[in-house]
Amino acid sequence: MTEGATSPDSGAGPRGAAAPGWAAAGGATAGGPAFRVGLGYDAHRFVPDRALVLGGVRLREHDGLLGHSDADVLVHALMDALLGAAGLEDIGHYFPDSDPAYAGADSMDLLEAVVTLVSDRGWRVANVDAVVVCEEPRIAPHRAAMRQRLAAALGVGIGAVGLRGTTTEGMGFTGRREGIAAQAVALLERAG
Numbered sequence: 001m002t003e004g005a006t007s008p009d010s011g012a013g014p015r016g017a018a019a020p021g022w023a024a025a026g027g028a029t030a031g032g033p034a035f036r037v038g039l040g041y042d043a044h045r046f047v048p049d050r051a052l053v054l055g056g057v058r059l060r061e062h063d064g065l066l067g068h069s070d071a072d073v074l075v076h077a078l079m080d081a082l083l084g085a086a087g088l089e090d091i092g093h094y095f096p097d098s099d100p101a102y103a104g105a106d107s108m109d110l111l112e113a114v115v116t117l118v119s120d121r122g123w124r125v126a127n128v129d130a131v132v133v134c135e136e137p138r139i140a141p142h143r144a145a146m147r148q149r150l151a152a153a154l155g156v157g158i159g160a161v162g163l164r165g166t167t168t169e170g171m172g173f174t175g176r177r178e179g180i181a182a183q184a185v186a187l188l189e190r191a192g
């Protein structure tokens with residue numbers, strides 16, 4: 001579960017100097033950078049009585065992930081990567097788990113809202129890449145379906161959505177099958 005609102009962008013530019021038009025509000029402006037990169041990470045624990053949803057694809061009706069929304073750990077990592085790249089707040093800021101409106105929310109709807117936030121600031125998605133870390137389920141059989149759903153939500157071709165699964169060879173919480181972790185990077189390019 002991603003939590004807490006942070007302020008990734010205080011508006012300070014290179015070397016801490018105020019640089020209007022660069023980082024203020026994370027907007028894409030003429031004279032600013034043409035690209036920005038962001039990183040996201042998330043983890044959720046397994047529970048027996050929830051459906052497992054990953055990358056917008058419902059994989060099974062039991063042994064899913066605990067969370068306020070549908071707990072789509074891959075989509076959450078991706079959302080934080082996009083928000084971070086745009087210099088915005090984290091997903092806990094926009095979709096607080098204290099808000100009943102997001103109970104059981106479809107994370108793909110939240111992802112589309114994030115894409116709108118990012119594009120409102122003058123950015124479009126160049127490409128994303130993500131890793132899902134778990135012993136099971138295997139990601140490979142579902143990879144194409146997940147990439148397709150993510151690409152549609154991001155407004156990019158499927159070739160701009162990298163995705164793979166990995167294990168930690170039995171080590172750590174993912175190795176003990178206690179939950180699933182995901183990491184994502186997103187590259188934004190200035191639109192227009």
Ligand SMILES: [Zn+2]
Pocket residue numbers: 001002042043044067071072073076
């Ligand atoms: Zn999450």
